[in-house]
Amino acid sequence: MMEMRYWLMKSEPSDVSIDDLASMPDQTVAWYGVRNYQARNFMRDQMRVGDRVFFYHSTCEEPGIAGIAEVSKLAYPDATQFEPENKYFDPKATPENPRWFNVDVRLIKKTRLVGIKELRGYPELANMRILQKGNRLSITPIDPAEWDFIMGIL
């Protein structure tokens, strides 16, 4: 059996919020627009169908975990890189040689908003990547112990 992995994925609710996700067909969204190699590599190389995801609201009034989701489709080329009018267009990418990839993410459930301030208050979560000073990575792995702890406080 394949090892289960856990992730935290940031989304700006003004772009795609947890409620937006809930209203989408199949409650699923393509995680388009990632233009950071480390985050891309997590999606392309490590994510598997069924991996669990904390859906995180960033750059908003109440940053924090807003729900639980799962990876529902393995990584495939991000369509927006080929669309000249799209803000995520990448002139160096071609369909033959795509540069950016995304998985699909499906909602499991909306949760209460667990704010970053609350997260910072738990010693058990002190090593979480998103709580480290200066962290900007939009996709980060979550330790199983951290996942379980957060599930326990939802």
Add this chain to the structure above:
DNA sequence: GCCAACGTTGGC
């Protein structure tokens, strides 16, 4: 709006 931190770019 501020600004620290970080990633990328490009001249050399």
Add this chain to the structure above:
DNA sequence: GCCAACGTTGGC
């Protein structure tokens, strides 16, 4: 391969 300049992220 270095590194200064620049752009972006994201909490506050």
